[in-house]
Amino acid sequence: MQFTDRIWPKVKPLWESYLAHPFVKGMGDGSLPIEKFKHWLTQDYVYLVEYARLFAIGTEKATSLEMMQAYAKGLDGVLFVEMNLHREYCASFGLSEADLLATQPSAVNLAYTSYMLSQAQAGGVENVSAALLACSWSYSYIGRALAAIPGALEGDKYGSWIQMYAGDDFTQLNDDAMALMNRIAEGKADYELDQLEDIVLKTGYFEYLFWDMCWNQSTWPVGIPGLN
Numbered sequence: 001m002q003f004t005d006r007i008w009p010k011v012k013p014l015w016e017s018y019l020a021h022p023f024v025k026g027m028g029d030g031s032l033p034i035e036k037f038k039h040w041l042t043q044d045y046v047y048l049v050e051y052a053r054l055f056a057i058g059t060e061k062a063t064s065l066e067m068m069q070a071y072a073k074g075l076d077g078v079l080f081v082e083m084n085l086h087r088e089y090c091a092s093f094g095l096s097e098a099d100l101l102a103t104q105p106s107a108v109n110l111a112y113t114s115y116m117l118s119q120a121q122a123g124g125v126e127n128v129s130a131a132l133l134a135c136s137w138s139y140s141y142i143g144r145a146l147a148a149i150p151g152a153l154e155g156d157k158y159g160s161w162i163q164m165y166a167g168d169d170f171t172q173l174n175d176d177a178m179a180l181m182n183r184i185a186e187g188k189a190d191y192e193l194d195q196l197e198d199i200v201l202k203t204g205y206f207e208y209l210f211w212d213m214c215w216n217q218s219t220w221p222v223g224i225p226g227l228n
């Protein structure tokens, strides 16, 4: 059985929980307040800078030229396809790239990227791919689910977001990430697959927390008495 089929029963309800979250629902029906979306945009931009490093780590740890090419393609995809969406949105809001880069990552954002990077550094390519997977798989799932809502792809606020994540380029990037994970996991013992599954689920839980953090527009500090 392929690794992604093995974890599907655990992953599906988690992906469904994102579709039920008011942030994601609001993008689907266009009702999401723009201030909350701007929070996602700025937090996500600094998230993607760290996420891109995972592909760089994978490129360095790759055990074949083909694998090295796959990670390098992923790195290119984040830096020049996905981040372009953010740059275009921010230009339409009058935000500069410097504004985006000046964003302080929130507690959840920092915890999420630190966890991914530590897992990627601590193991071989299997850890790198496991840490990358929830991110592309869940966004692809969300993009395609929102695209199926009548009128969502034409929405003036979030239509281009949905078009991008449901589109062919992005679907291909995610298919490549899933195929690479499955190839790497092939022949591994159950206890190793359990460890990889744990990384995918924990990054998946962080994805939920990230949507929630954007919905609440939270940063630092996190409710410490006496501090604002």
Ligand SMILES: Cc1ncc(C[n+]2csc(CCO)c2C)c(N)n1
Pocket: 044, 047, 048, 051, 077, 078, 082, 134, 135, 136, 137, 139, 140, 173, 207, 210
């Ligand atoms: C918090 C957060 N999680 C996932 C993604 C989606 N994403 C990030 S990199 C990548 C692979 C291809 O570029 C994908 C799909 C995001 N933007 N922000």
